[in-house]
Amino acid sequence: MPAVAGIEKRVSELEAAETAGAIPTTDCTGARxxxxxxxxxxRFMHDILELSKYSGEYPSIDEIPEALAAQxxxxxxxxxxxxxxGDLARSNRELARHILGLPHGGHF
Structure with a gap:
């Protein structure tokens, strides 16, 4: 069993290193x-605001380029x-939910 515990510890360390500074979410299939x-x-906030600057309103999801829509x-x-x-990440989540017409607040 000590070998398994060592492998589990190493996998955990590798996962932590890979996701350091990354923001957890789920894709459209529910996968982590x-x-x-x-x-x-x-960058996300800037790109959305750039699309909004002429109309004064946030774009609809249909008006957003495909790669940015995925974001x-x-x-x-x-x-x-x-x-x-931090606040920027929470603001981005709320902005994205606004664009999609979803309720604001906690993770769904």
Missing amino acids: TWIKGQGCGI VYLWSRAEVDGGKF
Whole structure:
């Protein structure tokens, strides 16, 4: 059994290293995934605001380019409650939910 415990510990360490700084969410199938990348939250907010600057309103999901729309869906399911991920991550989740017409608040 000690070998199994050692392997489990190492897998846990590798998972922690892989997801450090990443924001947990789920994809459209419900599978666990992460929003990754330095500045990913700022980039998402910037891209949505760029699409909004001429109309003064947030775009609908149909008006958003496919790659950014995929991010909207991921952000709408982001698990950012609590203090770990900060206000920007929570704002991004609420913005994504607004665009999708979903209720605001906790993870669904």
